Amino acid sequence: MLTSPDPVPTELTAPGAIRLGANQYGKAEVRLVTVSREPDAHHLRDLTISTALRGDLADTHLTGDNTKVLTTDTQKNTVYALAGQQPVGEIEEFALRLGRHFVATQAAIDQARVLVDEHHWRRVAVAGQPHPHAFARGGGETRTTAVTVAAGQAWVVSGLRDLVLLKTAGSEFHGFPRDRYTTLPETTDRVLATSVTARWRYQHLDVAWRAAFEEVRACLVGVFADQHSRSLQQTLYAMGEAVLAARPDVGEIRLSLPNRHHVPVDLTPFGLTNDNEVFVATDRPYGLIEGEVRREGASDPGLAWHTLPAF
Numbered sequence: 583m584l585t586s587p588d589p590v591p592t593e594l595t596a597p598g599a600i601r602l603g604a605n606q607y608g609k610a611e612v613r614l615v616t617v618s619r620e621p622d623a624h625h626l627r628d629l630t631i632s633t634a635l636r637g638d639l640a641d642t643h644l645t646g647d648n649t650k651v652l653t654t655d656t657q658k659n660t661v662y663a664l665a666g667q668q669p670v671g672e673i674e675e676f677a678l679r680l681g682r683h684f685v686a687t688q689a690a691i692d693q694a695r696v697l698v699d700e701h702h703w704r705r706v707a708v709a710g711q712p713h714p715h716a717f718a719r720g721g722g723e724t725r726t727t728a729v730t731v732a733a734g735q736a737w738v739v740s741g742l743r744d745l746v747l748l749k750t751a752g753s754e755f756h757g758f759p760r761d762r763y764t765t766l767p768e769t770t771d772r773v774l775a776t777s778v779t780a781r782w783r784y785q786h787l788d789v790a791w792r793a794a795f796e797e798v799r800a801c802l803v804g805v806f807a808d809q810h811s812r813s814l815q816q817t818l819y820a821m822g823e824a825v826l827a828a829r830p831d832v833g834e835i836r837l838s839l840p841n842r843h844h845v846p847v848d849l850t851p852f853g854l855t856n857d858n859e860v861f862v863a864t865d866r867p868y869g870l871i872e873g874e875v876r877r878e879g880a881s882d883p884g885l886a887w888h889t890l891p892a893f
């Protein structure tokens with residue numbers, strides 16, 4: 583005999599209003615390369631740009647009426663068109679131009695988010711001379727910005743990622759609790775390595791973007807190199823503290839520091855000693871140390887961090 587299934591609790595079956603939640607749309611990872619051809623040398627910029635628009639976009643979702651949808655194809659074209667009208671300048675300036683363009687020209691759009699990554703190329707040297715128009719991709723480090731434009735306001739969070747740092751002295755790690763599962767030896771002399779992702783919020787827009795970026799980067803690198811580290815956590819805080827001390831225009835900084843472990847290899851099976859000179863660099867798993875360092879009394883971050891991650 584067939585039995586009817588257990589009744590489903592009514593609160594799970596009762597019809598409730600179904601609504602559209604938060605949404606945004608845009609073109610992700612538009613690749614833009616510009617060459618400015620000056621008489622003596624060419625200058626190269628290599629950017630990846632993502633746009634995302636928010637606003638009165640219910641119709642396209644609910645009825646398929648696209649009258650308020652500035653197409654993602656148009657957003658991509660706008661990136662190229664604005665780059666063609668004047669030099670892109672600093673990534674923050676270009677992101678602000680793009681974001682302001684979308685909010686100013688589209689009645690239905692009240693928020694634009696623009697992420698820009700800058701990829702580095704170094705001018706090559708040939709016979710010791712800087713070449714006028716040949717470049718080599720400069721490592722993996724990327725300069726980033728995330729700009730939000732809304733109702734006459736704008737917020738800028740700039741940063742970097744894949745800044746790989748390593749030091750062979752000045753790093754200890756000990757004093758941690760040992761339980762029945764702890765095997766990690768204490769160390770007073772270890773290799774410390776990480777790949778820095780950093781994002782910091784500017785409290786206003788009147789900033790010399792490149793100089794500010796260089797100063798923040800120099801703080802991060804300088805502290806990593808010079809601080810005597812008792813943990814990557816201590817290093818994270820010291821890096822953030824140095825940035826906030828150097829840059830009053832930065833309200834807070836967020837850091838993500840993977841611990842790229844360098845483990846001394848046991849050479850005793852080979853009848854050898856390892857005097858802290860031979861390591862295996864392991865890629866996973868890795869410790870991941872993350873945190874924010876904030877300034878008391880910083881300005882309201884508004885929508886600044888809502889850009890990150892993209893959604």
Ligand SMILES: O=c1[nH]c(=O)c2[nH]c(=O)[nH]c2[nH]1
Nearest residue numbers: 755766812813814815841869
């Ligand atoms: O700097 C460190 N912090 C940790 O929390 C940790 N944990 C670990 O295994 N090694 C390290 N190193």
